[in-house]
Amino acid sequence: MNKEILIVIIVTLPLAAAVPVGAAKILNNLVSELRDVSLQGVHEADEEFENPRAGWVFLRAQRGGDDHGVLQLSVDVAPEDGADVVDRSDGRVVEGMRYLPAGKHTAHVRCTAPGGIERLVVRTMPEILYANFPMHSPIAAYPRYDWQFLERCGLLDNLNTIIGARHGSSAARVKVEQEYEPHLGEWKARGRRWIVESPVPGLRDGIRVTADEAYAKWAGWKGITHPKLDGLIADEFYPRRRENYGAWVEAIRRLEKDHAPKTFYPYVAGAPDGLKDFLAPLVASGTRFAYERYLHERRTEQEARSFIREQLVERMAALNRAVPGAAGHAIVVLGMLSAPPESLNKNPAADFKVYLDMQFHALANDTAFAGLYGVMTYLSHYADEEYLRWAARLYRHYCVEGRTGMLSTDPYMLSHIRNPDFEHGTDGWDVSAAQDGSVDTGSLKDYGFLVMRYPRDGQGDTFLLMRRRREKPNRVSQQIRNLQPGRTYSAKLFTADRQRLGTRMKHAVSIDIDGVEMIERQCFQEVFHNDWSHHAYGFDGTAHKAWFNYHRKVFRATGATARLTISDWAGPDEPGGPIGQELMLNFVEVEPYLVD
Secondary structure (H helix, E strand, O other): OOOOOOOOOOOOOOOOOOOOOOOOEEOOOOOEEEEEEEEEEEOEEEEEEEEOOOEEEEEEEEEOOOOOOOEEEEEOOOHHHOOEOOOEEOOOEEEEEEEEOOEEEEEEEEEOOOOOEEEEEEEEOOEEEEEEEOOOOOOOOOOOOOHHHHHHOOOHHHOOEEEEOOOOOHHHHHHHHHHHHHHHHHHHHOOOEEEEEEOOOOOOOOOOOOHHHHHHHHHOOHHHHOOOOOEEEEEEEOHHHHHHHHHHHHHHHHHHHHOOOOEEEEEEOOOHHHHHHHHHHHHHOOOOEEEEEOOOOOOOHHHHHHHHHHHHHHHHHHHHHHOOOOHHHEEEEEEOOEEOOEEOOOOOOEOHHHHHHHHHHHHHHOHHHOOOOEEEEEOHHHOOHHHHHHHHHHHHHHHHOOOOOOOOOOOOEOOOOOOOOOOOOOOOOEEEOOOOOOEEEEEOOOHHHHHOEOOOOOOOOEEEEEEOOOOOOOEEEEEEOOOOOOOEEEEEEEEEEOOOOOOOOOOOOEEEEEOEEEOHHHOEEEEEEOOOOOOEOOEOOOOOOOEEEEEEEEEEEOOOOEEEEEEOOOOOOOOOOOOOOEEEEEEEEEEEOOOO
């Protein structure tokens, strides 16, 4: 195992009363504390703990003093036997995760520093999965979501399972496997798991599959055949194909029996009653499953809370009634679709980070999720880089530290910009038109869905329309309100050419924010096309693409207000684009930005 010590932020832990062996202290639905013991400066200790169920355990040891020394932590085997579970170390704190069977185990801690060992914490924790690696955003201005990014933003410290990406062609699969193979050994040495995504035979309408056919497909997939990989997650199962439930269940049971300890997780979507006949026999035999719950933003905080209650909490409660014990076998999959070309972040007047926090908060606290097995977000390909980094902090807060309060202190509703989608004409905006009629508002059915917003419900169909003139630019402006001096914010918006939706083009648009400190390295303008699943007006995202521009500015506030000005000229003295071009503009979102 690599013994290199990584430099990280020191975690300062207050002393607490010891949790005795066998007495788990429930911190939230996701985490229970098995041991929290002050070791008072001893240099070696063996501490027994009892894992109440087969599953993931988190361990952390902290030493006292500032002197140099080695701090080692292992489970069930002494450190000198090569069983270190060190994941992060600055010399004072070591952490690790291990999947352990139910029953008694021993944590071994050894410290060579004069101050000795100060504290040991052992907790149960959920399985936390990352979907998928390697997979990158189509927005080239975002950083690549490579191993270095996951390490830098803290995701690797707060995950225990990686899902290897799946691609259709064998050549694409080989390329993907070549990218993740160098990291597989390192990840396994850290005591973590790596599974791969697989297809579901018989998923297409009208195709019946036998148990033997399904078994053969999955048994030959690399997650089963590769000696270092830990199994499969199959995408996806739903009630519309219930005629194949029996064959699938039989194949999954055979697969887990024949290839133990490899795991098989089915992604499932649909109403609890429709999933009952598929999940009940699998749960009875111990299979875990990934339950998809992709929630889009709502127009008000009350609507958002009601939607989380209805679509997340009540759905889980109904699934528990339909399939007793479901929560203890479920991995809840929250939607991370938050950037072009498909996004649940569809309300520019709401903060998606807060909305995601509200969903994690429900998982951690509502009784419907008591004993929940796992948590993950889906999918990195559609994820905004900022929100991926935010997910790392949410995992740490709720799934490692076992917190019950919200991580964010910001409100759900953003108050910085009024009328950001021009649903109320130009209310709230100051308009300086190049000539009469060159600035207007309009709407186009399904336009918001075509750009990126999911699901299709009419939100985002309204826009500002600017017709570029030769004489001078069209401008609209608004005061950005309620800023906190010193805090970092992002401003986003999207543009499209109404007459040339099918033409790839970078739009001549200028976005100026006066009275702030711009962070230029985080600003970009990116051309992208509609997703294959977001089709309208003959644009299917493949052979016929609709093209859009994504604009992002990042700035640091220097006062409580600033001035946002948007123009259809590239600069103050140069149009920079075709005269007469009609640009549609909407989704003007200003929100706090999580600094990397």
